[in-house]
Amino acid sequence: MTRVRHNDYGVLRPPAIGDWTPELRVSVVIPAYDCQEALERTASALAAQTYPAELVEIVVADDGSTPPVELPGARVVRVTGGWGRGAARQTGQLAATGEVIHWLDSDMILAPDHLEAHMRWHHLLDHAVVIGDIRFVTAPGEEGTQPEYTRRTLESTRMLKDAGTSAYLLHTGASTSVRAELLRAAGGVDASLNMAEDTELGYRLAQAGAVFVPDPQARAWHVGPSTVMLREKEVHRHNWSFLGDLVPDLRWLRGHPRRHWRVPYVRVVVRATTYEETRASVDAALAGTLPDAAVTVVGPWGRLTGERRSSLDDPLLDLRLLHNLYAHEPRVTFAESEPVSAAPTPFLLRLPPGWVLGADTLAGLVRLADEDVLGLLCVALAEDADGVVAARLERTAAFARAARFDGPADDLVDELFGVLWVEGGEHGFGTAAEPPPLGGDAAKWRALAARRLAESKELRAQVERLSAEVERLSRAQDEEDPAPGPLSSLIRHLRSAG
Structure with missing residues (x-):
């Protein structure tokens, strides 16, 4: 198995779509709540996939729909003991039997090779988390647009190869896939979360050693805008109330100097x-x-x-x-x-x-x-x-x-x-x-003093280096013109400053 440094998955060479032999079974897990029509459309796209049908299992986690959802060819499990997206995702993945869990929203339209694009990475790396290319459309058949945050992040990080420790921030439940073993090693989905459960899960997958791979060939279209698109400020207000406790990597959510946090840094x-x-x-x-x-x-x-x-x-x-x-x-x-x-x-x-x-x-x-x-x-x-x-x-x-x-x-x-x-x-x-x-204040001021001391040492070292360079240039000038020049004055100034 190839070793990936940081998140630079460019060392991996996935096979061309249609030019390889799949072996792994995949469970497509779809949380559902009062969405029968959209779910049937998603199921039609799944039925047309190029990935071998005998290796595909569809699990629908019905989160209390009235009437209950029905989907021929899929296994429908009812969410009990809780409600919401986190509970539905966790219920679905616990019922799944595939070696790979492929999360999918219920209102998605998939390109015929969507699953195959995802799965070729999992055959190469058992700790890959694959992120599909999702475009948002108002109606089926449109080309759609990529969320601006996603586009900027991918462009600025060479498609997450240079994302460092923050690659998990693009992890979404709309279309991502992960080995079942890695998912369970990370602790599964937090069933208590009704929003941002995909971000929090992405963070824990990162701590479990995951490599995040966005695949532009794993094309999918989300019918209708996301909740973030419609109510971004309200979504952040809601999610940031608990993400600071669960994701210590989000340092801007931990500005309080005396609070106790659930997950330490x-x-x-x-x-x-x-x-x-x-x-x-x-x-x-x-x-x-x-x-x-x-x-x-x-x-x-x-x-x-x-x-x-x-x-x-x-x-x-x-x-x-x-x-x-x-x-x-x-x-x-x-x-x-x-x-x-x-x-x-x-x-x-x-x-x-x-x-x-x-x-x-x-x-x-x-x-x-x-x-x-x-x-x-x-x-x-x-x-x-x-x-x-x-x-x-x-x-x-x-x-x-x-x-x-x-x-x-x-x-x-x-x-x-x-x-x-x-x-x-x-x-x-x-x-x-x-x-x-x-002591709190004493600790703060002692740390500040230590940093200032280190900065002053570095500045003195810079002065010494510059002084040496100026002296070298002065000697070179004196050999050409022995008359006193401005470089001599500059040397005296730098020495007095040091």
């Missing part, structure tokens, strides 16, 4: 040692300038039982004190072992015992990782008899994708996303023996 993993040492690490992680960080403290918590004991001579005293301290802190969780993944959280920082983060350390590491969409950032902290002691900032999506291939995880992550080593002292790491002072 970074999860810091700390192994419990002494009460004082562990507390210093946890408190520093929670007090940084990145407000949506959470901490997992790893230890044998199951040994903390309720029998009578000596309060001060308890052999598990340090462990018990830590549990007391953070039992009611919503951003701290307790685990018996280190998590393999932080999904759906996009970053996981593994912090060695005895080390603490500076005020802006976590935010700075994330910024550095995002500059080149790195999969792993290793921070060298010290060296002991066992080797280099390092903290690791792991990108969830990178390690999820690497897990699909055989080989050392770090080597695969380097190939698929990139790995960088940095020095801990340059990024504000310290030891628990001398923990930094905590």
Whole structure:
């Protein structure tokens, strides 16, 4: 299976339509609510597909239609225990038996090779998410137009090849397809969402290692405008009320500096040692300038039982004190072992015992990782008899994708996303023996001071480079004309400024 770096699926070579032999079964899942006429039109288009009919299953998830929808040749399942698009999609995919789930809206008209265009990618890559080319029309037979946001995004990212971590934003339920195994690894559809369930699912598929492929040959036409086209501001007002909680990647929705969010942006993993040492690490992680960080403290918590004991001579005293301290802190969780993944959280920082983060350390590491969409950032902290002691900032999506291939995880992550080593002292790491002072405002100003210091160092380095260049030019001029010139004055000015 070909390895795709970031989202650059250009290394894949899909076969020409009509010139290959399909093998995978696909379940076309259609949520439906009081749309019998539109559904029959969509079914007619499905019946005319070039993809082998014996490999196609149609599942209609009826979300309480009155009267219930009927569709010969399809399996109709009723949505129970909930309602709305999320519940319908989840009900449909749970009932599906195909190796690929193809989401389809009920008011779509498909080109005859629509399914085939989608499916050829899934035969190449088991973690592809294929996005159809949808045009909106007022009536069947029109050419239609592509949504402006979609058009601009595709043009500015080389058809999502350069989209970095944001490719999932074009994921839509109108016509997308995904391997059933990848969908279930990502957690399926959030049945509680009635809108934006496709965006939220796209985000979790990205964390599961998905590659998003928009295919202009997977043509389809949506009859009538979308809800976003008709009521864009109201849709955003509705969806942004909950997407900030679920999709930490949407940073503009997380402007509040003190709020607790359901899905953190970074999860810091700390192994419990002494009460004082562990507390210093946890408190520093929670007090940084990145407000949506959470901490997992790893230890044998199951040994903390309720029998009578000596309060001060308890052999598990340090462990018990830590549990007391953070039992009611919503951003701290307790685990018996280190998590393999932080999904759906996009970053996981593994912090060695005895080390603490500076005020802006976590935010700075994330910024550095995002500059080149790195999969792993290793921070060298010290060296002991066992080797280099390092903290690791792991990108969830990178390690999820690497897990699909055989080989050392770090080597695969380097190939698929990139790995960088940095020095801990340059990024504000310290030891628990001398923990930094905590506090919201103090943390903010300390981080600002650290950034300004780094900027001043860079400016001084620039002055030195310019001074050297000007001095070189001055020497060259003096060899031609020994009389004093403006370059000499410029050199003196630059030296005094440095």
